[in-house]
Amino acid sequence: MSAILDVVDLHHRYPLPRDGIFAQRQYVQAVEGLSFALEEGKILGIVGESGSGKSTLARLLVALETPQRGEVRFRGERISGLREARLRPFRRQIQMIFQDPFGSLDPRMRIGASIAEPLGVAEPGLDVAGRRRRIVAMLERVGLGEGAMMRYPHQFSGGQRQRIAIARALITHPKLLVADEPVSALDVSVQAQILNLLLDLKLEFGLSLVFISHDLGIVRYLSDRVIVMQHGKVVEEGESEALFSRPAAAYTKTLIAAMPRL
Amino acid sequence: MRRALRHPSFLIGASLSAVIVFIALVSLVWTPHDPGQMRILSRLKPPDASFWLGTDQFGRDIASMLMVGARNALLVGLVAVGIGFTFGSVLGMLAARFEGSLLDDVVMRALDFVFAFPAVLTAILILTLFGPGLVNAVLAIGLFNIPVFARQARGATLQVMTRDFIRAARLAGCGTASILVRHVVPNILGLMIVQASTQFALAILAEAGLSYLGIGTQPPNPSWGRMLNDAQTFLARAPLLAIFPGMAIALSVLAFNLLGDGLRDIIDPRLKER
Incomplete structure (x- = not known):
């Protein structure tokens, strides 16, 4: 098996606002020396409490941010630090689902136009009818109908919006999907539906998945491999079952002990 | 929409x-008398059936x-706010998109410079230098x-740029221009229109002020500000x-201010999600 995603010694920090123009800049270290790989077709779970650098990592993986040091490679090619124009061919292959389905869809844009946006960039040659066919098929695949196209995000529930976000992310048939807490903003009753939809689509589209969550139960249920993060560093990494049944690091043990038992 | 119809200041302002707009439009095709025609025998007449307001x-009527x-x-x-709206919005959005860059600093500091001068006083200076007249x-x-709109646009754009749908647009492969036009503009337009309405009232007031001083609209073009100045001499009679x-000045300033206030409440960003 070859790796679809390689992360090598990734560092990222955010500048804090300066006290004055002559004051020294202060930084927050968000990601510090991360290295890992994701095999083609697998699911990598990343767990850690809030503030552990998970969301920063997600943005680095999809090249929304440029790391201070280190590299992100997609199928062996470096994508970190590329200019937007050179990044474009990779954009359609690497997509992301955001935590907040209320924020990830433009409130002023109809659903049809929202889903058409990545398609228009990836396949500019597609005619209007062809584009419409693809969008309708994708909407139906995520459990929504053609009627959704002309409506606005605020007319949908959180779960439905996340379905729309998934449709938008998958419309260009990406190979790698980074899901940043995709269900934590949703009702528990809806979470399972969205997770199962993601699993189905993963098989159907041949996706590799990075699944970021603070919910250990979900990560254990989904993932092949798991990385435990704390303060921007990897605390522990291993096969999902082994890691959850025989955690080695003290932090992992604490996290597991804090899991609610059902 | 329903909220708009129930909002008192919006209703009154609108x-x-x-x-006012209707009256101005009617004046294009019809006025009770020729506004420039002088009548020596009917000077300083009180309102009557022929000269409604004297x-x-x-x-003159x-x-x-x-x-x-x-x-x-x-x-x-319209023109003054149009200038401010167009240049201000574009500059503000660009400054926000390249936040923290040299462009941002240069643009915003230059606008601060303009902002730092008392507007009417500097307008007087400009008009003295380049000659009085409506165009100047x-x-x-x-x-x-310009700086008023630029600041508003910059702040609103910065706020919109932090939202996930902007990240999603970047992931979709959209460039800066398309993100600004397709996602930022529609999301800040409401706020900008509110600002425009308030600035409109201020612009009317400023023109009246400049014309009152004799450096705005020039005779024989009638202007509210100059009429006020002319009336001063005959205040007792x-x-x-x-x-x-x-x-006329007070009512139109009030109208566009109320309209702006009403719009602000209706387009309140906190209520936008609904």
């Missing part, structure tokens, strides 16, 4: 503004002059509108002469 010291003056006031507001007055007022243009 209806008043509509009346006549001035040259026997006040009602007709006010109607044409409305046209002037609206034109000034409009340009001067427009110039001072014909106080109505000052009251009518004064009311």
